Amino acid sequence: xxxxxxxxxxxxxxxxxxxxxxxxxxxxxxxxxxxxxxxxxxxxxxxxxxxxxxxxxxxxxxxxxxxxxxxxxxxxxxxxxxxxxxxxxxxxxxxxxxxxxxxxxxxxxxxxxxxxxxxxxxxxxxxxxxxxxxxxxxxxxxxxxxxxxxxxxxxxxxxxxxxxxxxxxxxxxxxxxxxxxxxxxxxxxxxxxxxxxxxxxxxxxxxxxxxxxxxxxxxxxxxxxxxxxxxxxxxxxxxxxxxxxxxxxxxxxxxxxxxxxxxxxxxxxxxxxxxxxxxxxxxxxxxxxxxxxxxxxxxx
Amino acid sequence: xxxxxxxxxxxxxxxxxxxxxxxxxxxxxxxxxxxxxxxxxxxxxxxxxxxxxxxxxxxxxxxxxxxxxxxxxxxxxxxxxxxxxxxxxxxxxxxxxxxxxxxxxxxxxxxxxxxxxxxxxxxxxxxxxxxxxxxxxxxxxxxxxxxxxxxxxxxxxxxxxxxxxxxxxxxxxxxxxxxxxxxxxxxxxxxxxxxxxxxxxxxxxxxxxxxxxxxxxxxxxxxxxxxxxxxxxxxxxxxxxxxxxxxxxxxxxxxxxxxxxxxxxxxxxxxxxxxxxxxxxxxxxxxxxxxxxxxxxxxxxxxxxxxxxxxxxxxxxxxxxxxxxxxxxxxxxxxxxxxxxxxxxxxxxxxxxxxxxxxxxxxxxxxxxxxxxxxxxxxxxxxxxxxxxxxxxxxxxxxxxxxxxxxxxxxxxxxxxxxxxxxxxxxxxxxxxxxxxxxxxxxxxxxxxxx
Numbered sequence: 001x002x003x004x005x006x007x008x009x010x011x012x013x014x015x016x017x018x019x020x021x022x023x024x025x026x027x028x029x030x031x032x033x034x035x036x037x038x039x040x041x042x043x044x045x046x047x048x049x050x051x052x053x054x055x056x057x058x059x060x061x062x063x064x065x066x067x068x069x070x071x072x073x074x075x076x077x078x079x080x081x082x083x084x085x086x087x088x089x090x091x092x093x094x095x096x097x098x099x100x101x102x103x104x105x106x107x108x109x110x111x112x113x114x115x116x117x118x119x120x121x122x123x124x125x126x127x128x129x130x131x132x133x134x135x136x137x138x139x140x141x142x143x144x145x146x147x148x149x150x151x152x153x154x155x156x157x158x159x160x161x162x163x164x165x166x167x168x169x170x171x172x173x174x175x176x177x178x179x180x181x182x183x184x185x186x187x188x189x190x191x192x193x194x195x196x197x198x199x200x201x202x203x204x205x206x207x208x209x210x211x212x213x214x215x216x217x218x219x220x221x222x223x224x225x226x227x228x229x230x231x232x233x234x235x236x237x238x239x240x241x242x243x244x245x246x247x248x249x250x251x252x253x254x255x256x257x258x259x260x261x262x263x264x265x266x267x268x269x270x271x272x273x274x275x276x277x278x279x280x281x282x283x284x285x286x287x288x289x290x291x292x293x294x295x296x297x298x299x300x
Numbered sequence: 301x302x303x304x305x306x307x308x309x310x311x312x313x314x315x316x317x318x319x320x321x322x323x324x325x326x327x328x329x330x331x332x333x334x335x336x337x338x339x340x341x342x343x344x345x346x347x348x349x350x351x352x353x354x355x356x357x358x359x360x361x362x363x364x365x366x367x368x369x370x371x372x373x374x375x376x377x378x379x380x381x382x383x384x385x386x387x388x389x390x391x392x393x394x395x396x397x398x399x400x401x402x403x404x405x406x407x408x409x410x411x412x413x414x415x416x417x418x419x420x421x422x423x424x425x426x427x428x429x430x431x432x433x434x435x436x437x438x439x440x441x442x443x444x445x446x447x448x449x450x451x452x453x454x455x456x457x458x459x460x461x462x463x464x465x466x467x468x469x470x471x472x473x474x475x476x477x478x479x480x481x482x483x484x485x486x487x488x489x490x491x492x493x494x495x496x497x498x499x500x501x502x503x504x505x506x507x508x509x510x511x512x513x514x515x516x517x518x519x520x521x522x523x524x525x526x527x528x529x530x531x532x533x534x535x536x537x538x539x540x541x542x543x544x545x546x547x548x549x550x551x552x553x554x555x556x557x558x559x560x561x562x563x564x565x566x567x568x569x570x571x572x573x574x575x576x577x578x579x580x581x582x583x584x585x586x587x588x589x590x591x592x593x594x595x596x597x598x599x600x601x602x603x604x605x606x607x608x609x610x611x612x613x614x615x616x617x618x619x620x621x622x623x624x625x626x627x628x629x630x631x632x633x634x635x636x637x638x639x640x641x642x643x644x645x646x647x648x649x650x651x652x653x654x655x656x657x658x659x660x661x662x663x664x665x666x667x668x669x670x671x672x673x674x675x676x677x678x679x680x681x682x683x684x685x686x687x688x689x690x691x692x693x694x695x696x697x698x699x700x701x702x703x704x705x706x707x708x709x710x711x712x713x714x715x716x717x718x719x720x721x722x723x724x725x726x727x728x729x730x731x732x733x734x735x736x737x738x739x740x741x742x743x744x745x746x747x748x749x750x751x
Contacts, residue, residue: 100596
């Protein structure tokens with residue numbers, strides 16, 4: 001019975017994982033991470049270098065085996081995906097270096113044969129628009145050009161699930177804007193579910209409907225972009241305040257000591273719920289946070 | 301000092317491995333050398349060949365260590381990785397200095413021709429081993445020169461050719477130039493095998509309207525093994541690289557067939573078998589080095605490629621794609637070697653011996669390849685596989701040395717029977733362990749290394 005319920009739950013989410021823990025050489029890289037990505041949403045994964053973004057993406061797609069927990073793609077266990085599920089996934093890795101020995105045109109032709117919904121017209125248009133000759137070899141491309149080709153390949157699949165691992169890291173601002181526009185269009189017009197990781201907060205603000213903040217190998221923020229400003233705030237506690245004696249403030253996400261002895265905390269509440277009582281204590285200041293402030297406060 | 305130690309540790313994983321391998325190699329060579337000296341000058345050259353092969357192995361270990369480090373450095377994408385890679389290569393090359401010292405010392409001590417031939421052979425073989433991973437054709441050329449020179453010197457060429465050294469020099473130069481020209485073949489725009497079973501399909505694709513006007517893909521799927529081969533890239537699919545290997549093998553055997561009688565060489569079984577083993581080693585190295593270059597991203601893209609079927613089919617496709625292509629080329633080596641032996645009137649049993657040696661080499665390749673696949677992305681070889689290769693090289697070289705070159709009376713029974721049995725057990729265990737590891741994973745393309 002449980003298995004049936006599990007399967008139904010999983011199939012509702014294009015991407016889902018339960019309590020994933022991943023260790024390398026005895027050190028946690030992911031700690032008890034759970035998430036479910038709803039169909040048609042654009043989920044932005046943000047975090048510092050080494051936070052575990054790439055490992056999370058790879059584990060979700062079944063490219064790495066978690067030490068604990070399970071991941072599902074379209075309801076199928078991600079470690080044993082069928083060809084049917086793979087045909088619905090578009091994946092752009094951080095450093096796309098497969099098929100480097102091929103010419104761009106040949107590679108796209110070769111890959112296109114494996115996908116029933118391959119969009120040759122899109123490929124042709126994109127190559128022309130981004131001034132990439134299909135005659136060039138992939139190994140001769142610059143990192144930015146190679147990433148562009150990988151994006152064309154990922155999007156031409158017409159995927160139901162598009163997974164992009166730092167897709168904008170090697171792109172110039174014009175290209176980045178093009179890419180973000182394409183992501184939004186795909187999500188809006190085709191209902192494509194998008195998961196993308198990035199360091200660039202402004203990119204996330206432009207396209208993501210939901211933000212997942214990975215820090216210290218676990219998810220510390222999981223909220224829609226609209227709710228974020230309402231649900232998260234910075235609480236500044238001056239030096240010597242009795243409020244500091246509290247071991248942990250309810251809803252505390254992070255805590256940071258300042259050089260002047262004061263402490264700043266990022267606190268969270270449920271949507272529509274009240275802030276904890278401590279906020280009203282004399283001398284304490286509560287500030288709204290935008291995404292960039294939140295990132296800096298938590299990650300620093 | 302500490303920094304140098306760190307560099308060495310980064311290069312080899314641990315200092316103990318190359319140190320132990322070096323000790324073993326020089327120990328084996330020391331064992332062979334006194335025996336060889338009893339066979340006069342021919343025996344000395346025979347021992348030099350044993351010693352050379354051992355040195356080639358060491359050089360190969362050093363070279364692959366450097367390559368693994370370079371790949372690691374590239375994967376980390378950290379600033380300074382190029383500098384680290386350069387340093388790794390420099391270190392690997394610097395560790396060949398003892399061989400160079402040996403040669404220079406021999407030349408300085410006794411410059412009379414042809415006494416210094418063996419040390420030069422050792423130096424050339426060491427260089428070939430160092431180059432094998434990156435410049436397979438040059439390595440083949442050097443090995444060929446070693447074999448030819450050894451045969452010529454062993455058969456008294458140094459005496460009856462006295463005054464005609466320029467002939468040999470010209471012949472050697474021609475071979476070197478030919479081998480250096482071989483890489484140019486890669487520049488020729490050979491079509492690549494990406495279509496189902498036909499090398500002409502890419503051309504068809506090119507001349508057809510690119511990106512067909514229909515909105516969706518053609519739906520013509522490739523067999524899983526072909527998809528995996530295309531993803532592996534390099535020598536697994538590129539006709540230019542395979543032709544390079546084929547040409548090198550052909551040159552190797554043709555040069556031996558034409559050059560050796562002219563140079564007055566004798567002992568065909570010995571010569572052809574050594575040539576066969578050297579050629580098979582180069583073939584296996586070319587394929588293994590391609591596997592070593594795989595990155596996590598590449599493997600991830602293979603894993604997510606539709607058309608590979610369920611995990612069991614994926615494993616079959618992977619085994620087929622990785623293990624079969626070298627077998628084809630080893631078959632070519634066997635064919636050329638057998639033809640050579642038959643033309644020179646050797647018995648059929650000698651062909652059988654060559655076939656057994658080539659099969660053992662393929663099994664060794666299988667051990668290495670499976671081990672790389674079981675630890676994707678590929679890492680440095682484990683100590684046990686390095687040790688096995690060392691045993692294999694010393695055993696194969698020793699067989700020929702004792703059997704044909706020097707002293708059949710020294711051939712101990714245990715050398716012929718016990719060692720192969722132990723080797724077979726080792727190879728079987730290593731293959732079984734790797735296959736078990738691959739079979740128990742949910743799918744064969746799981747990455748197993750830390751970022």
